[in-house]
Amino acid sequence: MKLLTLLIIFCFGLPVSLHAKPEPVKARLVLDRAQVVENKAFHVGVFFEIEPGWHIYWKDPGVAGLATEIKLTSSPEAAFTEIYWPEFKTFIQPGEIEGRGYEGEVLLYRGARLLKPSENLSIKADVSWLACNEVCVLGKTRLVESVAVGSEEKLANTEVYNQYKGKL
């Protein structure tokens, strides 16, 4: 029995650091239009799903941490604003170390405007973040999405955008 207990502790009780690198954050690209119009503003966002106990960071992460980054490029060329950051949560970590960021889920988005005529628009987002709980891990991903261009706008993902526009 003792041996079995030791075996269980050995297998499952090791610190996170000795296991494979955790991946506590999932990110996906979310646009607020299914069809965009040249020179009319729309939004390109990244929706983060963060595992319980973990957090990612606001633009000013506090004493420690690293701001989440979303680099956008497109074909053809579009103009992008800075990130709209929803209200953050303050974490007081052991040692009275203050951090600012997000737990659970969050949408970080940027304003966008197609600058040239085209039939469709391809958007590429290079996203990077630092996620921490007892340990910290750097994460990054490249997300790509195409959207149709036309003479009329078609809305998309209105629920999630309405939820986060109210939290700015």
Next chain:
Amino acid sequence: MKYINCLCLSLMLFCSQAFCETSKAAPQFSLPDENGQMVSLSDYKGRYVVIEWMNPDCPFVQRHYQEQTMANLYNKYHGENVAWIAINSTHYMSEADNLKWKEKYKVAYPILMDKDGAVGKSYGAKTTPHMFVINPFGEIAYQGAIDNDKRGSMELSERTNYIATFLDSVNTNSTSEVSKTDPYGCSVKYAG
């Protein structure tokens, strides 16, 4: 028991402040190195001592060791006048973790274990890495970041390394303009 003995022998903290500021007396300490041998700040009396707060699990620390930031600085500056110590205040780690790290990166200086975080807190160490330089008078002469490249995205030639800047000023007998910067990195993983 060994750990309790270490605790009993260690932490002769003369600085009663919660956080010591630049140009204030550096808190004294005595901590076990990666082999369990006690190392004290007073062992380096009369020298500049670079203290590096580290945590092998922190990606910022990993990046600097992979880039040999610390090793290059150590090789360039250590000697009669300059000593280097690393301190690990990660509550879930041990001397064995420090030994493993030391062997992996062929670290030439001692890595001390501050398991209960008392020394880290006495210095106000917030991040890994978080750098301190103690002058020969036993005062904190620099504290803050290792460099100005939080994301690790700058070319080496574009970075300003604050420890190099400080130690260059020591070598040229000039006064460093930088005595305090904002550190960056993971939070020190003190026990909750």
